[in-house]
Amino acid sequence: ETGVTQSPTHLIKTRGQQVTLRCSSQSGHNTVSWYQQALGQGPQFIFQYYREEENGRGNFPPRFSGLQFPNYSSELNVNALELDDSALYLCASSTDSKETQYFGPGTRLLVL
Amino acid sequence: GDSVTQMEGPVTLSEEAFLTINCTYTATGYPSLFWYVQYPGEGLQLLLKATKADDKGSNKGFEATYRKETTSFHLEKGSVQVSDSAVYFCALRWSSGGFKTIFGAGTRLFVKA
Secondary structure, three states: OOOOEEEOOEEEEOOOOOEEEEEEOOOOOOEEEEEEEOOOOOOEEEEEEEOOEEEEEOOOOOOEEEEEOOOOOEEEEEOOOOHHHOEEEEEEEEOOOOOOOEEOOOEEEEEO | OOEEEEOOOOEEEEOOOOEEEOEEEEOOOOOEEEEEEEOOOOOEEEEEEEOOOOOEEEEOOEEEEOEOOOOEOOEEEOOOOHHHOEEEEEEEEOOOOOOOEEEOOOEEEEEEO
């Protein structure tokens, strides 16, 4: 069984740019959640997608947006990058919105 | 609002010592509770979970009991190993109304040989 994978592993951008991060769900999982983990802190919930629709969102501005595709893979898009967006971005998948989440290794984003 | 509070680290123990990492939560209702572990350079791994009051989650010698009366979910292990060195996160998750998961700040554990 293939686990959750994310790409790229590392990324460097400059302030004001846009970035797209990708996540492939674990086989059989139809729900994907995205988290931001700043250095030395716990992950912060960004949003969750279930069967291609957003069904939960944390306290992040609209410049954080996402997509989920028919194969349940997902993208996180961040526009107008700010220095504080530098963090590890984690994706997690589950078989249902209510079930246990399995996390990918993350994408480390550095905004200069 | 809802929150999770963990004891501050780092926690440094000798091999075979007893481990307790405290976790308390504030929430309206009864969320599911989780402990995740993060090894250096890796993502989060689910360690154990409990979905209702008085449930005990256990895995790899670790255990935690969902205590509604004290709103706590303390992580314990009777005899730690060097390989247990990692960051441990306590979290709560709602099964409805946005499915938000709230994590604590994490507790770093160092185990010395």
